[in-house]
Amino acid sequence: EFRTYTTFNQAGTVDAEAPRRAPKSGRLSSGGDRTNPESRHYRAENLQNQTERVRRIYVPPTGENPADPLVWWAADWSTLEVCISAAVSGDRHMQEQLAAGVNMHGALATLVFAQTGVEPSRDTCKRIIYGKQNGGHVKAIQRGMVKQRITTGAAIPSREVIEATLAVHEQEYPEFTAWIRDYGETCAERGWTETLNGRRYYDPQLASWDAKTR
Numbered sequence: 259e260f261r262t263y264t265t266f267n268q269a270g271t272v273d274a275e276a277p278r279r280a281p282k283s284g285r286l287s288s289g290g291d292r293t294n295p296e297s298r299h300y301r302a303e304n305l306q307n308q309t310e311r312v313r314r315i316y317v318p319p320t321g322e323n324p325a326d327p328l329v330w331w332a333a334d335w336s337t338l339e340v341c342i343s344a345a346v347s348g349d350r351h352m353q354e355q356l357a358a359g360v361n362m363h364g365a366l367a368t369l370v371f372a373q374t375g376v377e378p379s380r381d382t383c384k385r386i387i388y389g390k391q392n393g394g395h396v397k398a399i400q401r402g403m404v405k406q407r408i409t410t411g412a413a414i415p416s417r418e419v420i421e422a423t424l425a426v427h428e429q430e431y432p433e434f435t436a437w438i439r440d441y442g443e444t445c446a447e448r449g450w451t452e453t454l455n456g457r458r459y460y461d462p463q464l465a466s467w468d469a470k471t472r
Contacts, residue, residue, distance in 0.1 A: 261317075264288045337362065343391050346454070347437035351430065362387060369426055376422040382415045386423050390438060396420050 266288045318328040340362065344352040355362055366383040370376055382403070389399045396417055403414045415423075428435040445451045450460040 261319075339391060340387060343434060343438075347434040349431050349433035349437070352434055366423065366427060366430070369430065370423050373426055374422045376419050378415060378419050378423045379413070382419060383423060386420070386427055390424075390427060390434075396424065399424075 313332070316330060318330050320327055337356065340352070341356055343349075344356055352362075355365065363380045363384040366387065367378050367380050370378050370383070385399055385402055389402065392398075399420055400414065400417070445464050447465070449462060449465050450458045451464065452458045
C-alpha cells in the first residue's frame, strides 16, 4: 500500500502532543503526526502558485470496478463563514449582499474610501470581515497581517487604515456587530461557548479581565 492516510478530527487539533484535544476555534482539523499528516487545508500563500502540482499528490483509489474509477471532487465553500454569520446574526444588509453575489471585500474597500478617504486593500478588508467573526480587534488583525507578510511579502496596513475599515464595517453591518458583541459578553459571563448543535467548549480564559486573552 503506497498511500498515506490522515485522520479527520471533528473536535481535534493537529498538535502532535495532543491530536484529539478540542481546539479553541472548534474547526475541523486533520492529521496529528508524521504518519498521519495534515491533508485538509493548505495555505494558498505557502503553495507559491504550485496548487495544481500539490493536488496531483492525491490519487484516488481504483474502486471496485476498474472500468469506473473513483475521482476526487474539489470544492471551495466561498464566504461560507460569512454566510453563517449573516444567518445567525440576522443582519439583513449582509444577507442581501450575499444573496446578490456582491464581492464584500471589494465593496467594503470602496465604501471605506468613499466615506473616509482612506484606501484599504481588498486583502485588508478580507482580514477584517473574517477577523470580526472571531472578535478581532486592531492589534489582532495587525498580528495576522504580520504573519501573512512573512510568507507572502504583503504590505501591512497602518493602524489608521484598520481602524477606519473596522468603523465602516461596524456601521455597515449593525446587527452583526451587536450580535458578535452580545455573544462575546454572554460567553465571558458563563465561561463557555457552544455551536449551533449545542456542543460546548469551556475555557476559563473567556472570563479573563485581559481583553487580549479573551
